[in-house]
Structures are given as C-alpha cells and as structure tokens.
Amino acid sequence: MSISKTMLGLLEAGPSHGYDLKREYDETFGIDRPVAYGQVYASLLRLLKHGLVTVDAIEPGDGPERKRYAITEDGVADVEAWLAQPEKPDLYLQSTLYTKVVLALRSGRSAVEVLDTQRAEHLRLMRELTRRKTVGRLADQLICDHALFHLEADLRWLELTAARLGQLGREVAA
Amino acid sequence: MNPATHTRTQPAEPAPVRPALLSCRNVAKRFGGTAALRDASMDVAVGEILAVMGPSGSGKSTLLHCAAGILTPDSGEVLFDGSSIASLGDARRSELRRTAFGFVFQFGRLVPELTCVENVALPLRLSGAGRRDATRQAVSWLARLEVDDVAVKIPGQVSGGQAQRVAVARALVTEPRVVFADEPTGALDSLNGERVMQLLTSSARETGAAVVLVTHEARVAAYADREVVVRDGCTPGR
Numbered sequence: 561m562s563i564s565k566t567m568l569g570l571l572e573a574g575p576s577h578g579y580d581l582k583r584e585y586d587e588t589f590g591i592d593r594p595v596a597y598g599q600v601y602a603s604l605l606r607l608l609k610h611g612l613v614t615v616d617a618i619e620p621g622d623g624p625e626r627k628r629y630a631i632t633e634d635g636v637a638d639v640e641a642w643l644a645q646p647e648k649p650d651l652y653l654q655s656t657l658y659t660k661v662v663l664a665l666r667s668g669r670s671a672v673e674v675l676d677t678q679r680a681e682h683l684r685l686m687r688e689l690t691r692r693k694t695v696g697r698l699a700d701q702l703i704c705d706h707a708l709f710h711l712e713a714d715l716r717w718l719e720l721t722a723a724r725l726g727q728l729g730r731e732v733a734a
Numbered sequence: 735m736n737p738a739t740h741t742r743t744q745p746a747e748p749a750p751v752r753p754a755l756l757s758c759r760n761v762a763k764r765f766g767g768t769a770a771l772r773d774a775s776m777d778v779a780v781g782e783i784l785a786v787m788g789p790s791g792s793g794k795s796t797l798l799h800c801a802a803g804i805l806t807p808d809s810g811e812v813l814f815d816g817s818s819i820a821s822l823g824d825a826r827r828s829e830l831r832r833t834a835f836g837f838v839f840q841f842g843r844l845v846p847e848l849t850c851v852e853n854v855a856l857p858l859r860l861s862g863a864g865r866r867d868a869t870r871q872a873v874s875w876l877a878r879l880e881v882d883d884v885a886v887k888i889p890g891q892v893s894g895g896q897a898q899r900v901a902v903a904r905a906l907v908t909e910p911r912v913v914f915a916d917e918p919t920g921a922l923d924s925l926n927g928e929r930v931m932q933l934l935t936s937s938a939r940e941t942g943a944a945v946v947l948v949t950h951e952a953r954v955a956a957y958a959d960r961e962v963v964v965r966d967g968c969t970p971g972r
Contacts, residue, residue, distance in 0.1 A: 676971065679963070686956035694932060708953055715952040719789060722965075 563595055564603040565642050568612055568635050575616040575630040578604055591703055604629055612638050657714075661721060665732045675722050679715060686711050752779035754813070755944055756912055761800050761810035762967075763793075770796040771807070772967035778912065783935055783945040785955035788964035795916055797964055798948045802835055802914045803827045814912075832861055836905030836913040836943070838934065840920040842897040844889040850900045851876060851885040857908045875903040879933050895926030902934050909941050916948045931957045 563585075570576065570584055578600050586594040607613040612635035617628040631639075657678060664671040686708055693704035721728070754777035763771040771793045778784045778801075788794045799805040801812055803819045812819045814834070819827060831837075836857075844853045854872035859865070876882040879899040884892045892900070898918065905913050918934065919927030935957045938945045947958055955961050962969055 672970075676963075683952060683955060683961055686952060687958070690953075690956040708956065712952045723789065 562642075563599055564606055565639070567600065567603050568607060568631060569639050569642075571613060571629060571631040572636065572639060575628050577626050577628050579626075581629075588699055589703075591700060607635065610634075657718075658721075661725075661728070662732055665725070665729045671725050671729070672722065675718050675725075679718050682711050682715050682718070752782065754778060755780045755782075755815060756801060756946070757813040758797065758801050759811050759813070761797065761807045761812065763796055763800060763805060763807050769967055771800065774800075774810075774964060774967065774969045776801070776962045776969060778944045778946055780911075781939070781942045781944055782960075783938065783947060783958040785958035785961040786946060786948045786964060787950065787952075787955050787961050789950060792964045793967040794948045794950075794964040796967075797969075798914050798916055798946055801946060802837070802912075803831060832857060833908055834911045836908060836910035838898070838901050838905045838913065838915040838918045840917040842889065842894075842901040844897060844900060844904070846889050849886050849888055850881065850892065850896075853889070853900060854904045854907050857904060861908065871907055872903070875907045876900065878937060879903045893926075895922055895930065898922060898926070898930050899933060902930065902937070906937050906941060906943065910943055912944045912946060913938055914946050914948075917950070918947070919949070919951070919954055927954065 566585060566589060567581055570581055570588075576584070578597070581604075582595055582597060582600045585600070604613065608615070608629075612632055613629045614632050615627050616630035619626045619628065657674075660674050661671045663669075664674045689704045689708050689711075693701040693708075696704065756778040758774060758776050761771050761774045762769070774793065774797050776784065776786065776797070786794045786797060796805065800807050803812065803814075803822075806820055814830065819830070822830065844850070845856065848856065851869060851872045854875055855863075855865075855868035858868035858871060863871075873882060873885060876885050879902055881892075881896050881899045881903070884896050884900070889897050889900070898921075902918070905915075913934070915934065919930055922930060931954055935945065945958070947955070949955050963971075
C-alpha cells in the first residue's frame with residue numbers, strides 16, 4: 561500500500577502534523593504494521609517536493625518546531641486519480657503451496673498431509689482474526705474480513721486440490 | 735531415508751484438556767448400500783465449540799445425527815456424560831434430546847403455524863413448563879437474540895436471518911448442555927450469517943453450552959475453538 565497516497569488522503573480532512581498523521585494512520589490502517597516516523601516524514605517530504613502538500617504553519621514545540629501540513633489542489637487531484645484507478649488484482653500463480661504439493665507427489669511424500677497441515681494453519685489464523693473482529697471496531701472488522709475472505713479462498717483451493725490429488729499425481733508421474 | 739517414510743510435524747493444535755462431555759468413537763453408519771460413515775471419532779468438552787468440517791457428502795451431518803442420538807450407529811459408540819446413548823431407552827433418549835440438547839438447522843424448521851415466541855416457548859412447554867413462565871423465558875431469549883420485535887409474528891412473516899435467530903433462541907431456551915447446529919448459516923447472506931454466528935457462539939459461551947457446528951464454510955468454522963475434518967466417512971488424524 562502506498563503510504564504517501566494514504567497520508568495525502570488523510571490530509572484531505574484538514575491540515576495535520578506528522579505525529580498526528582502517524583497516529584491516525586496506525587489507528588485506521590496499521591493494525592499489524594504501524595508506520596515508522598521515518599516513513600511518515602520521508603513521505604511528507606516527497607509530497608512537499610511534488611507540490612502535493614504545503615507547510616501550512618510552523619509552531620514552536622518542546623523540541624524542534626512542529627510543521628503543519630496541508631493538502632494542495634494538485635494533491636486533491638492526485639488523491640482523486642488514485643481512488644479512481646483500479647488496483648491490479650493479486651495473482652498467486654507462483655504459489656509456494658502448489659509447489660510443495662507437486663514436490664510431495666513427485667517424491668512419494670504425502671501431499672494430503674501437506675494440505676492438511678496447511679488447512680490447520682489457515683484455520684488457526686482465521687480463528688484468531690475472527691476473535692479480533694468480534695471485539696474490534698468496525699474498521700478492524702472490515703480489515704479482518706478482507707483477510708478472512710482471502711484465507712477462505714485459499715482453503716477452497718486446498719479442498720479442490722485435495723479432491724484432485726489422484727489426477728494430479730498421475731500427471732506429475734507421467 | 736526414503737522420503738515416503740518422513741513424518742510430518744503435527745499442526746500446533748492444542749488437544750482439549752477438559753474431559754469429554756460427548757464422544758463419538760469409531761462410528762460407522764450405512765444407508766442401504768452406501769457407507770455414510772466408516773470410522774468417525776470426535777470429542778466435545780464442556781462448553782467447547784467444535785466445528786465439524788468436510789466437503790458435501792463426506793458424512794459430517796450423519797456424524798452430527800449420530801452424536802445427537804437421532805440416528806443409531808451400526809457400529810462404534812456415542813457417549814454422553816460417560817453413558818452410551820444407544821443403551822438408553824427411546825423415552826430417555828427423547829428426553830435427552832428435549833432437555834440436554836438443542837438443535838439449529840439450515841432452514842430454521844420453525845413450526846409455521848405458531849408465532850415466533852410460541853416456537854421458542856415450545857421446548858419448555860413440552861418439558862412441562864407453564865404457559866406464562868415459558869413465554870416469559872422465550873421473550874427474554876428473543877431479546878438476547880435481538881428479535882423480540884418479531885415475537886408475535888409467524889415464521890412466514892419474518893426474514894431468513896430473523897427466523898434463524900428465533901431458531902437459535904429456541905435451541906438455547908432450555909439451556910441445553912450441547913447445541914447441535916447443522917449448517918446454521920447455509921441459507922443466509924454473509925452479513926446475516928455472521929450475526930447469527932456471533933449470537934449463537936456468544937450465547938452458548940454465556941450459558942456454558944457446548945456446540946457441535948457442522949459447516950463446509952471456513953469462515954463459519956472460524957467461530958469454533960477447533961475443528962475436526964470428515965472425509966469419506968472418516969475423521970483422519972483423530
């Protein structure tokens with residue numbers, strides 16, 4: 561995910577300091593991966609350089625001066641263009657799991673066990689995410705749901721592959 | 735070493751440490767020439783939520799019906815609280831299903847002529863509770879399941895999600911020790927299915943009921959504490 565674009569999007573709500581932007585980013589998007597201060601300020605510098613934000617005010621603080629950043633008209637246009645552009649759907653054509661299944665079949669190991677082990681691990685993670693979303697805010701629920709639907713898609717592939725192992729085994733052996 | 739002799743690392747799934755409340759041991763069941771279950775085993779501890787997963791036709795619903803005493807296995811045994819269900823007489827088995835077990839099915843299976851509150855009160859009435867007391871408890875459970883507003887409607891007048899919540903209230907109103915849920919969200923959209931699962935699991939945890947949850951959906955199974963997989967009538971790895 562583009563941190564710069566996200567920071568720019570957050571600034572549309574109003575001018576903000578780097579510290580507040582980081583806090584807002586972490587609360588809304590950084591459930592597992594809080595953004596580092598260095599990344600926040602590097603992003604703001606880049607946005608400043610491209611004229612997408614401007615320094616709106618400089619306030620004295622306990623330490624160094626605090627800069628308040630505001631989005632420019634070009635910045636708003638940039639956010640708008642980014643939101644309108646579809647993301648490239650992720651493809652998993654080089655799946656490690658598929659590779660493991662094929663190698664298990666080729667070497668005479670149990671591909672069923674490979675799939676079973678993975679299923680148990682996927683379900684463990686899905687249980688954890690379900691617990692998190694049950695107690696979390698709506699934003700957390702949406703993020704967990706996104707992950708859960710992807711894990712579920714993996715599991716459907718696991719089931720289908722388990723049902724086709726005989727056929728796959730014959731093709732691999734041929 | 736021959737690769738075929740490699741042993742795999744077992745998934746880090748902690749075994750239940752609580753004693754089993756309900757156990758199926760090496761259960762087999764045939765319907766005519768078809769073996770629905772060949773060798774299925776599972777344990778459910780007090781208050782545990784267990785998902786029974788597997789593809790369509792794998793035998794998971796048959797396992798649930800055997801565990802609940804609805805079907806009698808051809809071989810193997812089902813133990814509830816240490817006693818074999820098969821050894822109980824018909825009357826005692828019926829009583830067990832009415833008082834210690836609760837059921838939620840895919841399509842609710844509410845009595846269409848009764849109002850929602852009467853449907854929920856029904857298991858209490860069948861166990862001898864008076865109308866007023868049964869109604870009071872039923873209304874309380876409908877409120878817990880957030881469907882008290884449909885109390886006086888008949889099932890045909892409520893949505894699928896509401897009907898399923900009424901069915902969950904009916905399953906829990908007797909405060910059973912085990913709730914058997916067979917694809918409880920199978921007929922619902924994602925949002926309604928999720929709410930039914932949240933309410934079913936949170937209510938069961940509050941009352942200490944164990945849940946045997948049959949589902950082929952991983953997102954539904956993720957509400958459970960652990961899962962057992964049924965494949966071709968067997969529970970491999972059990």
